[in-house]
Structure formats: structure tokens, C-alpha cells
Amino acid sequence: MKNQQTQTLQLVKNDADERATMRDIFELMDQFGHEQVIFCRHPQSGLKAIIAIHNTTMGPALGGCRMVPYATTDEALEDVLRLSRGMTYKCGVADVDFGGGKAVIIGDPSRDKTPELFRAFGRFVGGLNGRFFTGTDMGTEPEDFVHAARESDSFVGLPKSYGGSGDTAIPTALGVLQGMRATAEHLWGSPSLEGRVVAVQGAGKVGTRLVQLLVEEGARVIVADIDESRVNALCDQYPDQVERGDIDTIHQMDCDIFSPCAKGGIINDRTLAELHCQAVVGSANNQLAEDRHGDMLHQMGILYAPDYLVNAGGLIQVADELKGYNEERVMAKTRSIYQMLLQIYQLSREEDIPTCRAADRLVVKRLEKVADLRRILLGFTR
Secondary structure, three states: OHHHHHHHHHHHHHHHHHHHHHHHHHHHHHHHOOOEEEEEEEOOOOEEEEEEEEEOOOOOEEOOEEEEOOOOHHHHHHHHHHHHHHHHHHHHHHOOOOEEEEEEEEOOOOOOOOHHHHHHHHHHHHOOOOOEEEOEOOOOOHHHHHHHOOOOOOEOOOOHHHOOOOOOHHHHHHHHHHHHHHHHHHHHOOOOOOOOEEEEEOOOHHHHHHHHHHHHOOOEEEEEOOOHHHHHHHHHHOOOOEEEOOOOOHHHOEOOEEEEOOOOOOEOHHHHOOOEOOEEOOOOOOOEOOHHHHHHHHHHOOEEOOHHHHOOHHHHHHHHHOOOOOHHHHHHHHHOHHHHHHHHHHHHHHHOOOHHHHHHHHHHHHHHHHHHHOOOOOOOOO
16 A cells, blocks of 8 residues: 555656646747747657747748757757747848758767667758758768658758758858958958957867868968867968967967857856957857856957857858759858948947947847838738
């Protein structure tokens, strides 16, 4: 009898915990402003994934899929919610006809990838009937989605041999460079980066390409990465302009521009006091651990280029792919990041508000205008 009572109490507790968790999920959706969150599970392939659709005012949700061995489901959920919200703002500021979405697969990309896992993921994405388009992000490669694309046509950024537009690191790095040139124009009166010192944190695809572009611009570069072989390769290639930094302390280096190109949340309560730069311009998503850290950068007199604008080159490429890819059009739109960022800097200066707030304001206005236009009915079919 006692064992039965214990089991009954445990079932009641489990049921209460489940209800509390579901309430928490809806509270998080309200907090971040999400429309839809989808949990995907396929035991046979080991797939555990979360898809978050933040806002579809501008069009279907668009955002990458990352694969990370998250310690908990809560950690994965928070990441996908933050990232998908960021995609709404990125799509808005880049002026593409897509909304914000993101996906995360919980797993170790070095160990857990299989064709079946990505095909299962493809089935779940396909089941959204065009509400969400996705492609590569941290921990995933274009080749992974070749398998997923067998189950759905909602995948972008595939290899060129499979009809995709190729490496998104190229326009992404170009967009960051344009952000740095606009920053130089705003701070020093000229877009030239010659002789400027840039500390690049992260030498992945985008970081490596960015270092190469900076060298071509005549900048001096300090670069750091958890994979020292990447840093060594760049130092060997450009011995006169590139030097090695430490991944844990590179944000502390004396430099003109600090460029986070790896993990998010790098601007936080601890690192703020350690910065020795005049500006922060990088490709990493969610560089501010919290919005208030953008306010603090403004108070410190450190110019911050909103990450969702300067890293929008890759998004511009895959969005264009869905309409019929044109490389010249993509590069032209990516280069326009320069003027958009100058507009944000001007608004920030005129109203004495942080640049992140200025950028958010411009995006919200754009969303409001599009929402108003779409009140006009295009047609009716039965």
C-alpha cells in the first residue's frame, strides 16, 4: 500500500512538473515574442531538435540550424529563442522578405551526425509547409543538409553541386568589413583601415576570411582561436601583418576595433571592464549577453556595431537563393551594410541613444510598415 501511495505521489509530482514546464515555455515565448516553438524527436536516428519561429510579419521564417551538445534542454531552448529573435531583427534590418526563425539540434557534431538524423530533421522542417527555411550554422555543414533536402525543399546554403549558392562566409565577412569601414568613417573621418589594429576573436570560416580582407585593407591583425592551427596558418601566410593572440584574453588587447567572431555573450559584466578598444564590430551572433550591455558600451564611449546588421551577408545570400541566386545582387546588397550602419550611428549620435537601441528602432518601424501594407488582401480562393 505504501509503495502504491509513493508511486501515485510521484506520478502527481511528475504531472505537476510537466505542467510547470509547459507554463514556463509559454512564458518564455511571451517574453521573447515568439509565434511557434516545435520540439522534434526521432529516437531511431537520435534526433532531438527544437525549431523556433519568432515573427513572420516580413515573410516565412529564415535562420540557420546549429548542432551543439547542450548540457540541458533548457539551455538549448534559451539559445534557439534568443537566436530566432535575432533573426527577425537581422531580416528586418537587411530588408529581405523573410521573418526570424532558428533551429538547434542537440548533439555532438563530431560524433552524432548521420544521414538518417538529417533526413529525419528534414521531415520535420518539411512538415511546416514553407513556414521555415534553414541551412548551416555552428556545428553544421552544407553537406549535412544535402540529406535533409531529400525530404524537403526548405533548405538553403547547399553546396553549389546540389544547386545551392555556396559558401556564406564570403558575404558574411564582407559585411563585417563594411561595418568596420563605416565605423572608421564615423570615428576617424575616413573609411580606411590602413594601419588600424583589429583584434579578431575566432578564426573559423568567417574569421579567417575577415583576417584576409583586413590584411588587404592594410590593417594590423591580432587573431586568436581555440584551434591554434588556424591561427598558425594565418600567421604563416601574413607574417608582417598578423600576430597571435590568446583566445581567453584577446578582448583585453589594446586595439582600435575588437571583432568577436566566435561565441555569443562575449560582451558581459566581466569583459566590459577589460575592453581596450574604441569599437566592437564582429560576426558573432548575440554578442551582448544582455541588452543592457549595449547601454553600458554607449556610456563607456565604445562604439558598437549591432551584430545582426554587420553579420547579415550570409543571410542576404541565402535569402536571395530562394528567389533565384544572383551573386552580383548579393554582393551589392551586402556592401549596403556600410550606409545602413552609418544611418544607425547618426541616429545614435543625434538622440544620444545606444546603437543597439537605434538599430532596434529602425527594424520595429520597418516591421510596422510591412504589417500595415499586408492588411491589403491580395485575393481570395476557395
